[in-house]
Amino acid sequence: MGFFSKFRKKSPWILHYNTGGCNGCDIEILAALGPKYDIERFGMLNRGNPKQSDILLVTGPVTKHCKDVLRRLYLEMPEPKVVVAMGACAHGGGIFRDFYHVENGVDNIIPVDVWIPGCAPRVEAVIDGMVEAVEIWQQKTKEKEYMRNHNEVIHKLGVEDDG
């Protein structure tokens, strides 16, 4: 915790990624950015760029096509970073659970820090989740973070030397 860590809570930048949900959650996120709730008051911005973002806000049940993109987005974000899973689908597949094309939730791919329940969650719940994410974010350090099965994935790809 240095001098600059105090300013983290003032400007969390969000990267929003939909992994195949129904877009209900995404509309709630856009509502949070709009005039009524206006989360830019708290310095939050929807950046759309993993290299400059701090909070990864994932919605949807993670389809097999999205899996690698989600993993890549997570690895491209510089630490400290927080992952927020939003909506019932992201929690374990929701209505899509055990379908042939889904991975049953975000936690099967990348480690999740905050869960926002609901289908779709209200905007108040989104803001609440963001506040909690910022609290967790403040505890984190600049140390490199990996997925749970990182070594396995690297071994499968055969790119151990790149590290």
Place this chain on the structure above:
Amino acid sequence: MIGILFTIFAPIIGGFVYGFERIIKARMQSRVGPPLLQPFYDFFKLMDKRALMIHSLHALMGIMYFISEWFAFGVLILGHDLLIAVFFHVIAVLALVIGASSVRSPYSVLGGLRELMHMISYEPLMVLMVIAFYVVTGSFNIENILHFDGYPILQLPLVFIAFVLTIPMLLQKSPFDIAEAHQELIGGPEIEYSGPFYEALYTGKWIEYLYVFTFVFLFAGSHYIVGAFLVIGVFLFINLLDNSTARLDFRRMVKFAWALLIPMAALNVILLAL
């Protein structure tokens, strides 16, 4: 003395301008908006991120952009040749383009190419504007322009209008935010920068605000209060334009600049010089 202070504290003053602009923008969209110090909070937060680098030239060019931008502003405000300030600004933008083209991300490369389109559109006009100042005040030196009795804007109305319509190209505002294009290119040249290196670009942008609005200020000559009103008016107009228009194609921008703005400014200069 004021010039030296302005140059040293350029990033801080520019940060306040940018914070103020974010509030104005939010109010125009009937939102509350972030606090005034928000750019500095962002700055400190980016300081705390792990530094990720694509390769060293890319990072160097990001820092180079910041330094040349600051240098251009310093040259402009410390009373040297206006033309040299314009050319240092060219170096800053070129550094950005070289950095953007040196990585494999297609968004970054496309953003760099579009940045060159921006340069094609506004640089001739900047030079024409400096020449117009020379025709009116008889000097390229900012000191002489700031002590010029009379209003250059009264003799250069078309140049002023052309320059105001060029500011969206310089500051990456809608309808001419073609290189940055947040929805299609996600930042364009700045997409691959992260953490402390993105900070250099972020701060360079604040200094660019000061650089541009100094030129607006010069249009009032030695009447500083009128100049201040000009700056505020243009600032509000640019934000209004930014909030109320959609992004155009880059061909439209180049056509607009070369078919309308540059002939307009040239006509004014020619009529004045006759």
